[in-house]
Amino acid sequence: MNLNYEKQAVGDINNDPILLSIGAVTGEVSLRITKKIQCHPIYLQVASHFNSEKLFFYFQRCVALEVRPYIEQLFIESRYGKINDNTRSGRKEISIPSYGIFSLFKEICQNDEIPICQRFREGLIDRKYREMRGMGKRLIGKWNRLWNTYNFANESKIDVKIAVHFAEGIDLQRRCDIVWLPNSGIDYKHILVYFDHRNVFGKPIPDYVIKELDEMGIQWVAIEKGMVCGREYEYWEPPRTPAPKWLRALKARASDPVGKWIVWYARKLQREVYFWKSFYQTFNVKLLFLPNEADSEGIAQGIAFDIMGEEGGFVIGKQRSEVLRDPLSMLAGVHTKDIVFIWNCGAEKYFKREYNYTQAQVVTGYPNDMNFFNRNVDMRNVRRQLNDKGVKFIIALFDNVFFPKLRDSYEVERFYHGFLNWILKDNTLGIVIKPKKPKLLKQLTGILPLLDKAKATGRCILFDKDISQLTYDAARIADMSVGIKISSAVTEVVIAGCRGIHYYDSLPRWNDYYKWGYEKLVFDDLDRMIDAIKKYKENPAGHQDLGNWTPYLHLLDPFRDGRAGERMGTYLRQCLEGFLQGLHRDDVLTRVNNRYAEKWGQDKVADMRKYC
Numbered sequence: 088m089n090l091n092y093e094k095q096a097v098g099d100i101n102n103d104p105i106l107l108s109i110g111a112v113t114g115e116v117s118l119r120i121t122k123k124i125q126c127h128p129i130y131l132q133v134a135s136h137f138n139s140e141k142l143f144f145y146f147q148r149c150v151a152l153e154v155r156p157y158i159e160q161l162f163i164e165s166r167y168g169k170i171n172d173n174t175r176s177g178r179k180e181i182s183i184p185s186y187g188i189f190s191l192f193k194e195i196c197q198n199d200e201i202p203i204c205q206r207f208r209e210g211l212i213d214r215k216y217r218e219m220r221g222m223g224k225r226l227i228g229k230w231n232r233l234w235n236t237y238n239f240a241n242e243s244k245i246d247v248k249i250a251v252h253f254a255e256g257i258d259l260q261r262r263c264d265i266v267w268l269p270n271s272g273i274d275y276k277h278i279l280v281y282f283d284h285r286n287v288f289g290k291p292i293p294d295y296v297i298k299e300l301d302e303m304g305i306q307w308v309a310i311e312k313g314m315v316c317g318r319e320y321e322y323w324e325p326p327r328t329p330a331p332k333w334l335r336a337l338k339a340r341a342s343d344p345v346g347k348w349i350v351w352y353a354r355k356l357q358r359e360v361y362f363w364k365s366f367y368q369t370f371n372v373k374l375l376f377l378p379n380e381a382d383s384e385g386i387a388q389g390i391a392f393d394i395m396g397e398e399g400g401f402v403i404g405k406q407r408s409e410v411l412r413d414p415l416s417m418l419a420g421v422h423t424k425d426i427v428f429i430w431n432c433g434a435e436k437y438f439k440r441e442y443n444y445t446q447a448q449v450v451t452g453y454p455n456d457m458n459f460f461n462r463n464v465d466m467r468n469v470r471r472q473l474n475d476k477g478v479k480f481i482i483a484l485f486d487n488v489f490f491p492k493l494r495d496s497y498e499v500e501r502f503y504h505g506f507l508n509w510i511l512k513d514n515t516l517g518i519v520i521k522p523k524k525p526k527l528l529k530q531l532t533g534i535l536p537l538l539d540k541a542k543a544t545g546r547c548i549l550f551d552k553d554i555s556q557l558t559y560d561a562a563r564i565a566d567m568s569v570g571i572k573i574s575s576a577v578t579e580v581v582i583a584g585c586r587g588i589h590y591y592d593s594l595p596r597w598n599d600y601y602k603w604g605y606e607k608l609v610f611d612d613l614d615r616m617i618d619a620i621k622k623y624k625e626n627p628a629g630h631q632d633l634g635n636w637t638p639y640l641h642l643l644d645p646f647r648d649g650r651a652g653e654r655m656g657t658y659l660r661q662c663l664e665g666f667l668q669g670l671h672r673d674d675v676l677t678r679v680n681n682r683y684a685e686k687w688g689q690d691k692v693a694d695m696r697k698y699c
Contacts, residue, residue, distance in 0.1 A: 109158055112162075113154060113155045113158050114151065116150075116154055119195050120191045120192060124150070124188065124349060125146075129337060129340070129349045129350060130146075130349050132333075132337055136334075137394065138393060138394055139390040140393075140444055141444050142356075144423040144443065145352075146349075148386060148423070153188065154188075154192050161181055161196065161203075164181060164201050165198075165200065181202070182205075183203055183205055184205065185206065185344075186344050186347075186348070187345070187347075190205065193205060247277060247372075247666050249273070249278055249373075250367075250374070251264050251278060251279070252264065252285075252377050252379065253280050253281065254287065254377075257296065260458065260464065261458070261557060262557075265278075266454055266457070266652040266655070267652045267653075267655035269457075269656070270652070270656060271653065271660050273663065276304065276306075277663060279306045281308050281309070281310050281366075282310065282311070282314040283310050283311050283314065284314070291313060291315055291319075294317075308323050308370070309322040309323070323369070326365070331357065334354060334357055337350055337353070356387055356390070359384055360387055360391045360394065364394065367395065373672075374401055374659060374663060375388055375392075375400065376404070376659070377402060377404045377424065385423070385424065389402040389425060397672060401662065401672065401676070402426075403426040403428075403659070404424040404427050405427065405429075405454050406427065406429045407575075409573055422443045423443045423444045423445070424445060425446045425676075426447045426449065427445050428449050429450055430452060430454075431452075432645065432690050445695045446695055447680055447695060448695060449655075449683060449691065449692055450645065450691040450692070451654040452646035452647065452650070453643075453644050453647075455579075456646075456647065458559060459583040462560075466560050466563060467564075469564055472548075476545045476546050477515060479515040480567075480624045481516075481517040481564060481566050482506065482518050482519070482620070483521065483565035483567070483569070483580075484518060484519070484568075484570075485561075485570035485571070486520075486522050486528065486571055487570065487572045487574060496530075496531065498592055499531060499571060500531050501613060503538070504533075505613050506569075507540075507547070509621075510544065511544070514544075518541065519561040519564065519565060520547070520548070520551075521558050521561040558576040558579055558580055559580055559583050562587070563580075563583070563585060567586050567620055567623065568580050568581075568585055568634070569587070569588045569616070569620070570588075570589055571591070573609075574587075577589055581636045582643050582644045582647060584647075586633070586635060587634050588609065588620075589610070590609075590611075591611060592611050592612075592613070594611040603638075603639050604636075607634075607635075608635075654683075654687070658683055661679045662675055662679050676694075676696075
């Protein structure tokens with residue numbers, strides 16, 4: 088089946104084709120490939136040994152990670168294959184590997200305009216390097232185990248644990264991993280924070296973080312070497328065990344590229360499942376809170392609970408970003424967790440199958456909303472600094488993740504150009520820029536000279552150094568916030584009570600925002616948006632609808648009371664209590680869901696087990 092990488096109709100109410108993102112196509116392609124894999128005899132054997140409905144989603148995520156670079160190439164070539172290139176005629180062909188699942192990729196993605204050719208194999212050197220690297224890691228691990236004197240045997244088996252992946256930190260004044268802990272009623276002895284390399288600091292973890300955890304009475308453990316400064320060998324890992332016989336037998340039976348690919352990832356999954364099952368049993372973990380998304384290891388962590396049967400627990404996550412307005416396939420594998428805390432009732436359909444597996448979706452509101460009420464960072468000095476320069480009107484700008492080689496980077500540059508040119512012409516305008524990724528902003532070479540000129544006026548401030556600064560910090564001193572595409576940053580500050588506008592040049596007509604307030608809340612024309620903001624600047628009373636989300640706030644966050652973290656924490660505490668009372672996990676989930684629904688409303692809990 089051919090895919091048109093330029094445009095694809097996706098249920099637009101006006102039957103207008105819309106531009107699908109790379110993420111959406113990747114999700115759709117990975118779903119189709121995984122459905123084909125699901126029928127392979129080797130996969131059926133693997134499925135018989137992993138008793139979990141999450142297995143399909145694990146493989147789907149692995150497929151997505153492998154095919155995405157080639158889908159990016161197809162997008163680039165489909166849009167720019169003939170631009171600025173007079174030396175070739177027609178479109179360039181895309182070369183893909185001839186091993187693994189790429190024969191299925193070619194079958195699904197073949198396009199007459201852009202030939203897809205399987206030309207290269209995994210080289211002998213690459214294969215041997217990968218094998219030697221794996222052997223080296225195993226030898227190093229064995230050596231470390233021989234000399235690692237740190238003893239975890241004294242870890243309490245009595246206290247059931249909520250394990251928390253340290254990803255965003257523990258500072259409650261910003262996005263953090265324990266936003267649910269205050270006012271939850273959870274005894275800190277039941278919390279275990281674990282460290283690996285996937286965190287905001289990298290490694291090693293700063294000393295002050297360890298000190299804060301120790302002072303709070305929260306246990307911690309590193310699961311990788313070198314994660315804690317001065318305690319490089321204080322880390323946990325399970326005892327070494329050989330691959331199971333069934334997996335070794337399966338490897339010998341696999342003869343075709345797809346079968347070998349399945350076996351390779353099955354071996355990887357088996358190691359991950361063994362690791363996390365051992366972790367749960369060692370530390371008596373029943374709840375695992377994962378702040379991160381789109382991670383195949385997170386799915387493996389859930390499978391480890393599943394194979395433990397009624398002795399298992401739940402992997403729990405939270406919605407981090409705005410999801411209501413994207414194609415479903417954008418979110419493939421992003422929220423395959425047992426329980427997900429979501430912002431509003433409208434998000435429920437986005438975490439349904441065939442792209443994700445959840446058992447319960449719980450509407451708590453925007454998870455970091457307590458910062459809207461308790462934020463102690465004083466931004467008045469920033470506003471005063473701008474006012475001293477003659478500024479009468481302030482705009483907060485939020486960009487988005489973009490691909491430097493694709494059209495969206497051009498749109499981000501146009502976005503910034505429009506506002507930076509305005510500030511250089513209007514001495515009463517101030518701009519505060521909060522980039523999503525400061526490093527990406529530096530890649531927009533077309534705007535850097537203009538940005539330097541704007542900063543030189545003293546009326547343009549860039550929040551790019553202090554990681555503790557939030558989008559809300561910029562928005563609360565601004566008269567209007569503007570974000571590119573459907574911006575999570577704008578949605579967050581709108582929930583906080585600020586005015587905000589989304590700029591999305593390829594706005595789908597089926598989008599709710601389009602129906603709620605086209606050219607009021609969302610624009611698809613940059614010049615018309617800037618003109619509208621100028622009119623509001625000159626006469627706010629005459630343009631009160633611009634950026635005003637009041638009629639729709641209950642659809643973005645039905646609570647908006649600063650208690651989302653408390654609701655999350657209460658839910659987690661009640662799960663914990665159920666396990667402490669010896670309930671089976673299905674009974675725990677049913678009881679906690681019923682209690683939450685009684686308190687906050689039946690529409691605030693979606694029990695997804697009915698879709699099983």
